[in-house]
Amino acid sequence: MTTPPAPSSGAAREDVLLGTAALRVLAHPLRLQVLAILRRHGPSTATRVAGELGINPSAASYHLRRLAAGGLIEEERERGTGRERWWRAAHRQSIHDPATAPPEQREAGRACVQALALAYAEHLTRAAQEITRLPDDWFGASAYSDFLLRITPQDLARMRTEIFDVIDRYRGSEPLSPEGSATVSVQLQAFPVPGTMPLGPGEA
Template sequence: MAVSPAASPNWASGPDIELDTAALRVLAHPMRINVLALLRQCGPSTATRVAGELGINPGAASYHLRRLEAGGLIVEEPGRGTGRERWWKAAHRQSIHDPASGAPEQREAGRAYAHAVALACVERLRTAAQEVPLLPEEWFDVSTFGDFVLRLSPKEVALVRDEIFAVISRYRQAQGEDSEGLAPVAVQVQMFPVPGTIAPRTVGS
């Protein structure tokens, strides 16, 4: 499994980052996932602007921004702001975490991170659902809200996941400079056992 806050090549300060244990712990909070995704999608911002976009108070926004800075996930935008109002930008285009290849000590941190990503995705889908009645026809006609159940082994889940990620990567790499008619499109990919069908692990195992 590889999960990340929404990525955008337009506002990246550097290449993708493979999350270590410390960064996973920083991102084990859905609001910090949303703050980082906002900076990646919309570019540099301040605590006040972030608070307005995400519906939180500026103090909370400042706290989450400081945690992201401490984790090396965002950096201060040079040449902007004052001592009272700092501008922040994402330090990387995308965060990558694959627990199958991670160190054993990363397992619990990886679970907490995946949990936060899932909660952030739920919130984004809820917001998108509120806008469905207002979508222009050309966007409503192509938008997709699907829920499919397949019978797969863990190996087959990995194969399907990798095929989907390859398609996403192909479209990302094919994007040129001409942005006419383009809009940011959220592509959510969730694959998990239907709740209640798999015996839970023993905590600590």
């Protein structure tokens, strides 16, 4: 949800704090992938999005319309034709912090985060298929790590904030397109080990 968009004919606003309606729109792994494509590669059409995701254009068109209804993407009317509509991301990134979200967003927020975890898992699976063919310098710099820690929720929240601060520092200082650069996905997953935490009703 934090990938900046490629340059387009309309500048995307920096970020959006997700409301309940937008969270519900994003509670679908495929819809999250559609949004990521627009943010990563810039404006596209249903046909192009469908080709990249391996779905039919009518399904891609449906998800694009749902994202537009949620205010997450917008149509490039000056670029489209009568038969083909172009869409672009409306924001650089979407923000939802369950720790500070109002109570009425709890259900929608959980559904969105679940969809996000599923989308990230698919993204990591695709990345795993390329590991054996990565250039040596990029392979050496990549990280596929797992750490087990015994900490409290407060410790985890503090660590998350510190990691986000580091990422923001790199994002804020990077040139537009430095020589030798590539778009890098920095994923952070930190959660109780499945099967070790008492679950509430409806959360199994």
